[in-house]
Amino acid sequence: FPGAGGGNDIQWCFSQVKGAVDDDVAEADIISTVEFNHSGELLATGDKGGRVVIFQQEQENKTQSHSRGEYNVYSTFQSHEPEFDYLKSLEIEEKINKIRWLPQKNAAQFLLSTNDKTIKLWKISERDKRPEGYNLKEEDGRYRDPTTVTTLRVPVFRPMDLMVEASPRRIFANAHTYHINSISINSDYETYLSADDLRINLWHLEITDRSFNIVDIKPANMEELTEVITAAEFHPNSCNTFVYSSSKGTIRLCDMRASALCDRHSKLFEEPEDPSNRSFFSEIISSISDVKFSHSGRYMMTRDYLSVKIWDLNMENRPVETYQVHEYLRSKLCSLYENDCIFDKFECCWNGSDRQVLIVMTGSYNNFFRMFDRNTKRDITLEASRENNKPRTVLKPRKVCASGKRKKDEISVDSLDFNKKILHTAWHPKENIIAVATTNNLYIFQDKMN
C-alpha cells in the first residue's frame, strides 16, 4: 500500500467521525457492534447502553463527484434494556452484542439485534405523508364540535417531514441459558441461528415461541467443560451449512441435513500445534474471536488473539494463509493476561464484493487497525484518530517498533495504549468505504477517488 502503488492499491482517507470528543467515556457509549446493510446505504451501530444508531448514506451529489455520500443519522432507538433474572440472581446486560440486517424485501428495513439473552427483530420504516382532512378532528387532533360538521370530505394524504420509525416486530426470548455471542441469518432468508457459549439454536423469523437446538456441547458434568463456542455463521449460499468456532482454536462445519442435532461435525478445521511450543497462554491466544465466510463461500476467515487465518473449506488440516496482526505482543502476554486484554475479542472482515480487491481487515490496540492484501501480500497499519481528520488527505501508515532502536515516526510497544482497542470494523458491501469503531467513536474512511 505505502508509496507508489499499482492501480489496485487503495489509498484510505478520513471521511467522517461520529461521537463525543471528550476522553471521559460513559460505559453506555462504548460501541459494541457495527454493521452495514446489504446495499451499504445504511450503517448500524449498537452500544453497551442497549441503543442502536443507524446512519444513512446521502445520495451522491453530482457536484461533489470527488467523494461518496456522507453518512448521517437516520434513526436511533433503545433496542434492549437492562434486566434482572431474580430466579438465578443474574444481571442481564443491555449491551448489543450483534446486529444483522435482513435483505430488503419491501419499503421497510429489518434488522436483528441481540444482547446476552434476547434477540429482537426491528422494523425501520419511513413515513413521509400523513392523512389530512378528517371530518371529526382538527389537524392538531382535537375533536371538532359535531354541530359544526355540515359537510363530509374524504381525507387525503399530504407530504410531511420524513419520520423514521423503529418498532420491535418479534422478540425471540428464553432460549439461551448462556450468553449469546452470534446471530446469523440463513441464505433462505427465513431462518437464522443464535449461538451462546454452549448451544446453537435455529429460529424461524416468523415464530418466536419455538426454536430448535442444533448444537449442544454442554457436558453432563460441568467439571469436564474444556471448550466453549465463540462464534457461529451460516454459509452464504448453502442454507444447510454453518460453522462454529471454539475457545480452543477449532472450527466445526455442520450440515443440518445430516441430523437434527449437529453435535457431530462434518468437518473439523484445526491447525496442528507443535507441542514443544505449548505454554500457559497457548490455548487462550488460540481462542477464535470471530469467524466470517468469504462472499463466495469457498473460504472462511478466523481471528484469534494474534493473527488472522484464511481457511479453504476443502482443507481441514491447516489454514491456507496466516497474517500476523501484532506479533510483538507475544512477549507481553504476561501483562496482557494480568490486565485482561488477552481476552479481548477482535472481529475481522472481508472487503466488499469488488472482485479486483482481496483484502481483509481487523483491529488492534492504540486505535490501530490492520489490512492485509491477499494479492500482493502487503499489509498496512492505519490509525483512527481525530488528528488525521483532513478529508481527502491520505492516511499515513503507522509502524510499531517491537524492540531495539525506534525509528522516527515509529511507536514502541510499551507506548501503546491498550485501552484504545478497535474490536469492531465493517466494510461497505460494494464500495471501498470502511467503518471503524474505537471505544466510543465511529470513524468512516473512504478510498481516495481520482
Next chain:
Amino acid sequence: MSAENPESASAEEQKEMEDKVISPEKVEEAKLKARYPHLGQKPGGSDFLRKRLQKGQKYFDSGDYNMAKAKMKNKQLPTAAPDKTEVTGDHIPTPQDLPQRKPSLVASKLAG
C-alpha cells in the same frame, strides 16, 4: 543431572537459552508463574470457562436476607459501605444495595 559432567550441564544451559531465544511465550509464562505460583496447573481450561459462564451473577439471596431480618428483629440490618460494589460474604445484601439498573434515558452521542 550430574554436576560433575560439564558437557550435560552446558547442554541444558544451551537448551534453556534456546528456549528463551525461540519462545518469548515461554519467557512470559515463567514471569507469570513467578508472580502467581498457585496458578492452575492446567493451562487455559475450565477455570476461565467457568468464570466466563458465570458472568453477571449477583449474590442476593432472599433466603439469607429474610433469615437475617428475622434474627435481628429490632436491630438495624448492616448496610454496605457506600463505595462497596461487590456485595458478598458476611454482609447480608439488601435489595437497596444492588445497583439499580435503569435503561439509558440519554440518547447515544453518536446521534448527536
